[in-house]
Amino acid sequence: MKFEGTAVTITINVTDDKQIDKVFLLYSIDNLTTWNLIQMSSIGGNNYSASIPGQKGGTIVYYQIYAFDNESFMKINDNDGSYYNFTFQKSPKKPSMGIIPLGEPSPLNIVTLLIIILGAVGGAVVGFFVLYKKEKLPFKKRTKKLKSPYRTVKRVAKPKLTAVESKALLDEKTPDIDKKLQELQNELDKQQFKLERYKLLKERGTISDETFLDFKKQIIKKIDELRNQIKELENKNHEVY
Numbered sequence: 729m730k731f732e733g734t735a736v737t738i739t740i741n742v743t744d745d746k747q748i749d750k751v752f753l754l755y756s757i758d759n760l761t762t763w764n765l766i767q768m769s770s771i772g773g774n775n776y777s778a779s780i781p782g783q784k785g786g787t788i789v790y791y792q793i794y795a796f797d798n799e800s801f802m803k804i805n806d807n808d809g810s811y812y813n814f815t816f817q818k819s820p821k822k823p824s825m826g827i828i829p830l831g832e833p834s835p836l837n838i839v840t841l842l843i844i845i846l847g848a849v850g851g852a853v854v855g856f857f858v859l860y861k862k863e864k865l866p867f868k869k870r871t872k873k874l875k876s877p878y879r880t881v882k883r884v885a886k887p888k889l890t891a892v893e894s895k896a897l898l899d900e901k902t903p904d905i906d907k908k909l910q911e912l913q914n915e916l917d918k919q920q921f922k923l924e925r926y927k928l929l930k931e932r933g934t935i936s937d938e939t940f941l942d943f944k945k946q947i948i949k950k951i952d953e954l955r956n957q958i959k960e961l962e963n964k965n966h967e968v969y
Contacts, residue, residue, distance in 0.1 A: 732785035755791035785818030
């Protein structure tokens with residue numbers, strides 16, 4: 729039987745007075761509407777084999793064989809037009825496991841179980857004390873925590889600066905930053921002025937639109953660089969304060 733989901737292997741014997749070139753298995757799973765083609769493999773002698781993939785239960789598979797020799801002659805075996813066929817069967821259900829209730833435990837069984845547990849615990853306790861008395865097993869004593877031989881060194885806090893000293897220290901650090909900021913701002917103003925000047929020249933027709941666009945591209949790039957530098961210095965100046 730062919731059970732669902734399990735591939736089915738088809739094996740045939742092909743003979744010809746010439747040399748066999750290729751053998752194909754064609755199968756259909758949609759009532760002969762479409763055909764799927766698989767090239768069969770030689771398994772020795774004149775025998776060829778191919779596997780049809782597993783299908784769901786109830787699927788009817790029709791198949792036929794095409795064989796070609798080395799002179800391209802073809803032979804079809806389609807069971808005289810009726811096609812070979814088989815049906816995938818549904819897998820048998822596994823038997824379910826039944827659980828038979830044994831009823832509620834009786835009071836006698838519960839009492840017996842408690843007696844067994846208490847007896848086991850009591851026996852273990854008695855056995856421990858007998859062994860301790862015989863072997864004189866020492867309990868662990870609490871050991872005193874030893875002092876570290878290394879001397880601890882206290883951190884000495886740095887002396888705080890007065891307001892006057894702090895201001896003097898900041899005044900020593902900031903002049904270079906402020907000077908650089910001023911230089912960058914001046915250069916930025918020059919570039920912006922230059923851009924406005926080129927706009928005016930373009931409006932008067934002194935320079936072409938193409939020339940103006942080239943100048944504008946260069947100036948805007950320079951302006952963006954200057955603004956980034958100014959921003960970095962302002963952040964640095966803020967960190968100093």
